[in-house]
Structure formats: structure tokens, C-alpha cells
Amino acid sequence: MSEALFHERVDNLFLQVEEILDEAQSDIDFVNSSGLLTITCENRSQVILSRQPPLQQIWLACLAGGLHFERVQNIWLLTTDHEQTFGQCLTLALQQQADETLDCSVLDQLLD
Numbered sequence: 001m002s003e004a005l006f007h008e009r010v011d012n013l014f015l016q017v018e019e020i021l022d023e024a025q026s027d028i029d030f031v032n033s034s035g036l037l038t039i040t041c042e043n044r045s046q047v048i049l050s051r052q053p054p055l056q057q058i059w060l061a062c063l064a065g066g067l068h069f070e071r072v073q074n075i076w077l078l079t080t081d082h083e084q085t086f087g088q089c090l091t092l093a094l095q096q097q098a099d100e101t102l103d104c105s106v107l108d109q110l111l112d
Contacts, residue, residue: 001071003053009071010051010058016107017049017090026100041098047090058086062093075108 001009014037021028027042037049048061052068058076060067069076069086076086087107094102 001056006053006056013058013107014049020102020104024098024100024102026098028098043097045097047093047097060086060089060093063097064093
């Protein structure tokens with residue numbers, strides 16, 4: 001995929017994440033700037049989403065570690081096993097750090 005298309009897809013994905021975060025009951029703040037979406041939970045821990053254009057990947061950094069995702073047949077999948085989705089991993093990270101269950105499965109259903 002072209003770099004422009006990669007950026008467009010990641011922009012759309014990050015906007016969907018922001019919409020999910022807007023529905024949170026806890027105090028979750030986020031800033032989308034310079035290719036990073038930084039999510040700060042009420043306990044001050046952070047989840048950071050970043051785009052990696054040369055690799056055409058999305059990286060998720062959280063207390064549990066760093067996870068890398070690549071697009072396979074219109075779904076962002078974990079590069080290590082191609083089984084776990086971005087939405088599943090983000091749901092788990094937010095549950096662990098924000099102590100709130102936000103359903104991020106819609107992120108795995110985005111087709112473009």
C-alpha cells in the first residue's frame with residue numbers, strides 16, 4: 001500500500017479510537033499529535049499508539065509491553081502470531097491500565 005494510503009487508514013483508525021475513548025466513564029485523556037495518539041489514564045499511566053510508515057505498522061506501547069501490528073486482509077494483526085487483533089489488545093491494555101472495559105472490537109471491523 002502507498003504511504004499516503006497507510007496514513008489515511010491510520011488516521012481513520014486513530015479517530016475511531018478517540019470516539020471509543022470519548023465514551024469512557026473514567027477520566028481518560030488523549031492527545032493526537034505528530035503521528036502519536038497518547039492516552040493518559042486516570043491513574044496517570046499511558047497507552048501510546050504510534051504509526052511506523054516505513055514498516056507500515058502500528059505500535060501499541062502499554063505497561064504490559066510493546067506490540068506491533070500489521071494490516072492483513074483489512075485487519076490489524078499482531079505481527080508475532082497474526083492471531084490477536086489490534087482491537088483485542090487495545091481493549092486489554094485499557095482494561096488493565098484504566099480499570100475500565102471499553103469495547104474496541106469495532107476497530108477490527110473497519111473495512112476500506
